[in-house]
Amino acid sequence: MEFWLRVTRSQITKEIRAGRTDTWAAFALVVRLFREAMRKRAAGDERLWGDLLRYAQDVVDRTPGA
Template sequence: MTRPLSSTERSIQGRNSWLQDEERKAIESRGELGRMEFWLRVTRTRITQDVRAGRADVIRGFTSVCRLFKLAIDKRAEGDARLWNHLMQYAGQVLEQHGPRR
């Protein structure tokens, strides 16, 4: 028998369900572009919340991730897909291990 979820666990579960539903709606309406736009909006909101909470280093972190992503895209366009492949593999592993359950 499993124990009932705590209020914090229910809140997390509800948030994850909301994210999944909104992502699905974004995909249905605009495809992969809609998915990307949805996650950019969610991330922008979270960055704003973190800055207000005194964690302004989130801006430097996001900037670094964006620069890494652009570098990977540029390298792939130049014919060297190694960085892109490594980045996508790492992202998949992290999301599988730590992302919301589907």
Template sequence: MTRPLTSIERSVQGRNDWLKEEERRSIESRGEVGRMEFWLRVTRSRINKDVKAGRGDVIPGFTSVCRLFKLAMDKRAAGDQRLWDHLMQYADQVLSQHDPRH
């Protein structure tokens, strides 16, 4: 027998369900571009909340992630696929281990 969820657990579950549904709707509406735009909006909102909460290190962190992604795209466009492949493999590993939506 499983115990009932706490109010915090229900809140987290509700948030995750909302994210899944909004992502699905974004994909239905605009395909992968819609999915990307949805996650950019969610991320921007979260960055603003973190900055207001005194966690300003989120800005250089996001900047670094964006620079890394652009570098991987540039290298791939120049014919070197390795960084792109490594980045995608790492992203898949991290998301499969830590993203509750999977």
């Protein structure tokens, strides 16, 4: 987890320096989505968690080397 956080932080910094300031908002939304999916799963509703995992896997599968 630490590795991915470091890599992501570095990429966000590069994006901000390049003038793409919406990167902060996008990252915050993704983190909020992840937390909500975990919260719902803990409460017994695994639908959002499953949808999130399927979408993430689909995106990663279509982006080799990412």
